[in-house]
Amino acid sequence: MNYTESFDQFASKLSGTDIALYAGAGLILWVLFKDRLSPVQQFISSLIEKVRSSSSSNTTVPVVVPVVKPAVVSKEDMFFKLVVSWKQTRDLAVECGCGEAIKVADQMFPYLSPVVCSKEVKKEEVK
Secondary structure, eight states: OOOOOOHHHHHHOOOHHHHHHHHHHHHHHHHHHHHHHHHHHHHHHHHHHHHHHHHHOOOOOOOOOOOOOOOOHHHHHHHHHHHHHHHHHHHHHHTOOOOOHHHHHHHHGGGGSSSHHHHHHHHHHHH
């Protein structure tokens, strides 16, 4: 050991043995005084709880409500959604094993066409 070196030089040579020695000393002190540290721990935790409660009661969170605009859906998109809905309904009927529901869904499919739907609308307008 060099007695003429400065503290900075000594501290820069910290090794694994030194860290283990400090950790061991800290562990021994904690074991010896852990019963006496309980009131300190309670005081610190109560202090932290007071700070949390006081800070949370004073703050208000603004509520932002977004403006929802109705989406413009084209006829092609609406037709696609109709076909997807039919397919999902038919798939659920297949999973459940409902034969009648599958037959009804299959009977509905020929009418899922923009041409057929427009003809139905024209017939209703004529009546």
